[in-house]
Amino acid sequence: MFVDLDRNGLQDPGDSGLGGVQLVLRSESGGVTPLATTTSASNGAYSFSNFDVQTLLPSDTEVYYVDIVIDQPALKAPDGRSYLIASPPATPDPVNDSDGVAATVDGKPVSRATVWFPTPTRNETIDFGFEEPPLLLSLIHI
């Protein structure tokens, strides 16, 4: 989980981690019902450890989703506006690119990444980049 400070869609050394962001794991067959939830650490890292992936995997064809509700405190700029989902990079980079795309789940805008677990259980390439909302310029006419 990172703030894409240079707005290139990639997690670079200069980008900062984003902590306190709530994430929800869902599956295609499970609909909107959460399988697990977690919160990103201060460096932006996250993991889902409070479920047993084996119980989810009689089928290795199941599709999973990691969803981040946009309207949450950790994704707000000081002026109250929400962060934006980072744009895709010019060149795909599975390890460092941002995987979240805009979607609506249960009536709420989310950043959603689609995940397959070909073998349980580690996948360290699912990243979420956000951009700070653009600066507002106020013009005062006298």
Ligand SMILES: [Ca+2]
């Ligand atoms: Ca970047």
Ligand SMILES: [Ca+2]
């Ligand atoms: Ca990635």
